[in-house]
Amino acid sequence: MGMNILLVDDEPAIVTALSPVLQSQGYRITAAESASAALKAAELEQFDLALLDLGLPDADGVEIIGKLKELCRAVIILSARHQEAEKVRALDEGADDYVNKPFGIEELLARIRAAGRRSGMAAPGGSTRFVSEELQVDFATRDVRLLGEEIRLSPKEFALLETLCRHAGQVVTHRKLLIAGWNDPHADSQYLRSYVALLRQKLEYDASEPRLILTEPGVGYRLEASPRAE
Amino acid sequence: MPGPTPRQRLASLFRDANAVAGDALIFTLATCGTYLAQSWDRPISAVLIYLVGVTAIGARSGLAWGLVAALSASLVYNFFISEPVFRFSTPSADEWIPLIAFNASAIVSGALAGRLKDSVRLARTAQEKNAHLLRLSDELQRAIRVEDVARIARRGVPFGRLRGLEIFLARNGGFLPAEGGSLLETADLLPERDDAAQQPIGQRILFLYGAEGEIGLVRFALERGPDPYYDMPDLQGIAIILGLAIDRCQLLERLSENAAMQKSEELKSAILSSVSHDLRTPLTAIEAAATSLQSFDQSLTPRDRARMLETISQQCRKLNRYTANLLDMGRIQAGIPDILFIEVDVIEILGVVLAAIREAYPGQEIEKHIQSDLAVVRANPAMLEQVIFNLIENAILHGNSEQAVHVVVTQAAGRCVLEVLDFGPGITADEQPLVFNKFYRSRSATYREGNGLGLHIANGFTEAFGGTIRIVSPHFEGRGTKIAVELPLTDVSVHQVGSWG
Numbered sequence: 001m002g003m004n005i006l007l008v009d010d011e012p013a014i015v016t017a018l019s020p021v022l023q024s025q026g027y028r029i030t031a032a033e034s035a036s037a038a039l040k041a042a043e044l045e046q047f048d049l050a051l052l053d054l055g056l057p058d059a060d061g062v063e064i065i066g067k068l069k070e071l072c073r074a075v076i077i078l079s080a081r082h083q084e085a086e087k088v089r090a091l092d093e094g095a096d097d098y099v100n101k102p103f104g105i106e107e108l109l110a111r112i113r114a115a116g117r118r119s120g121m122a123a124p125g126g127s128t129r130f131v132s133e134e135l136q137v138d139f140a141t142r143d144v145r146l147l148g149e150e151i152r153l154s155p156k157e158f159a160l161l162e163t164l165c166r167h168a169g170q171v172v173t174h175r176k177l178l179i180a181g182w183n184d185p186h187a188d189s190q191y192l193r194s195y196v197a198l199l200r201q202k203l204e205y206d207a208s209e210p211r212l213i214l215t216e217p218g219v220g221y222r223l224e225a226s227p228r229a230e
Numbered sequence: 231m232p233g234p235t236p237r238q239r240l241a242s243l244f245r246d247a248n249a250v251a252g253d254a255l256i257f258t259l260a261t262c263g264t265y266l267a268q269s270w271d272r273p274i275s276a277v278l279i280y281l282v283g284v285t286a287i288g289a290r291s292g293l294a295w296g297l298v299a300a301l302s303a304s305l306v307y308n309f310f311i312s313e314p315v316f317r318f319s320t321p322s323a324d325e326w327i328p329l330i331a332f333n334a335s336a337i338v339s340g341a342l343a344g345r346l347k348d349s350v351r352l353a354r355t356a357q358e359k360n361a362h363l364l365r366l367s368d369e370l371q372r373a374i375r376v377e378d379v380a381r382i383a384r385r386g387v388p389f390g391r392l393r394g395l396e397i398f399l400a401r402n403g404g405f406l407p408a409e410g411g412s413l414l415e416t417a418d419l420l421p422e423r424d425d426a427a428q429q430p431i432g433q434r435i436l437f438l439y440g441a442e443g444e445i446g447l448v449r450f451a452l453e454r455g456p457d458p459y460y461d462m463p464d465l466q467g468i469a470i471i472l473g474l475a476i477d478r479c480q481l482l483e484r485l486s487e488n489a490a491m492q493k494s495e496e497l498k499s500a501i502l503s504s505v506s507h508d509l510r511t512p513l514t515a516i517e518a519a520a521t522s523l524q525s526f527d528q529s530l531t532p533r534d535r536a537r538m539l540e541t542i543s544q545q546c547r548k549l550n551r552y553t554a555n556l557l558d559m560g561r562i563q564a565g566i567p568d569i570l571f572i573e574v575d576v577i578e579i580l581g582v583v584l585a586a587i588r589e590a591y592p593g594q595e596i597e598k599h600i601q602s603d604l605a606v607v608r609a610n611p612a613m614l615e616q617v618i619f620n621l622i623e624n625a626i627l628h629g630n631s632e633q634a635v636h637v638v639v640t641q642a643a644g645r646c647v648l649e650v651l652d653f654g655p656g657i658t659a660d661e662q663p664l665v666f667n668k669f670y671r672s673r674s675a676t677y678r679e680g681n682g683l684g685l686h687i688a689n690g691f692t693e694a695f696g697g698t699i700r701i702v703s704p705h706f707e708g709r710g711t712k713i714a715v716e717l718p719l720t721d722v723s724v725h726q727v728g729s730w731g
Binding site: 084190201207218 | 543546550570572573574575577578579580581582584585598600603604606610611612614615
């Protein structure tokens, strides 16, 4: 493992609380308490991931996402609830994911792991299969199995599921899914809702309380499944 | 009392002509009567008849016409009636008496008639001025703000020689125009050099008085006129009425300011007492658990340690929800712009809420009855999440812990209906309208740990989404509370998922 993480937060208590836990998980941590300090640190050293609080003393965190993303392989936003518009803007700016404040450490670790996997998979060609404990998806043969049982999906359903699987554990915005399914970011999001509902009916035990394809209200969807190491 | 129009002038000419014709008729009749009496050799009656005629004309048309009639009567009497007929003669002593009598009666009756007419005109003018004042005070009753007073007062002009008026309010040693404008010094308001020959309009300034003395002044613009009284409205009276109306409006403003202030004071103390209770309780638990772990880590059993850690994170989640509620209350107070609203599927949001509820209240049984696959409404997703979370949490806190909370989603007549049902003691009819108030806590015995904001926020957000919220209690065998949220569906939800793909 040994991901190199840049933690950008002006609140010392957060830095103090997170650093030892993240270090105990094998990550290397560098803290920066402002936007300028973060950019300076990122220019000096290659980071695998930046954890970015949006409320910084010297700049709106969203403004430095673009630059930070050029310097680090992944960016995760620490954001307050109720600010979907801000989250969507941050994701459009290039952020890979977000964690709602306040967060449990397990949730943060899951996001970090997902971001690490994602940047590892981004190699040319990418992966051809997604295998988690319950779900198996073969991107080439379009074979989908839930607990070993074959599931038949329409091409659009498959396109959506493939996108979610390729970002497993990470949020995927409505916009990204509309491009994946309809090749048009401005397509009616009603189509998307309907196809996600269909996917849930086929994949979830209880479609009204999904555990696999989670809703991120106002932002997008998240596949809650971690791929098994093969 | 505006100036006469051409039409009115014509009418008054016509009235004058009529009056002259009437006088001529009276004069002619009197002449005939006199002539007849004279020819029947009744000279005294003849003179008396003429006298009556002249008196009548004097009384009818005033002094001038009376004298004209008296003079004519003298001439006619001398020429036609008294000997020698058809010739003017030097009147004898006998004939002087009728001549003097004619003129005297004409003078007396004319003067009397003139005075009468004057007082009638005076009375009518006074009545008009009174009516003007009454109308003004009547209309001013409706004024609520000082600007209304100024607007209504201006509607009453022009009246007679009053061409306009401006009201100024006493402020900080100067005077502020009631209908907006910058502060004026007293010197700015004093009458400019009054050159009667040059200016057709003059002005007069009167102070306005309220219960506590001078509250402002009114500047009247007046047209110059020859008559000092008739066309001049009762400026003093107008000033008194304006003063009273402005005083009343200012009192009203102060009263409503006081009421608003008191309300915000009440809210502040409600917030303070809520914060001190709902923030301190979880903080106390966290502090106790954390310090115990610090001090007695070695002597605690692993189970106790786990319980304390669980307490800490549970209370943290509770604090988080409470601060979210406080922030939401602020949002409702500030007004929620619908720019935040997008198309949201109620059922999808319900799924998100249920996941959070299962985490916050593990072991709580929830029964779902969901009729459709999609129910799309216009709302803010996070706020809708809060509405549904608060309703279910409320049902858990006030319900019967032995029984499941029911969540029902149906669609009818273009609306999505989400109902949350508990089987607790219910809410009494007189308490039902109160439960949506800020910081209202149920009096019922099963009250466990609500913060008095949940339903207030659910109600405020639902209304912002254009929906309604209502309570049915009891709903089942004399027990239980059902809270139903209705939201208008967007037309896209008419499609059902089954028809796709």
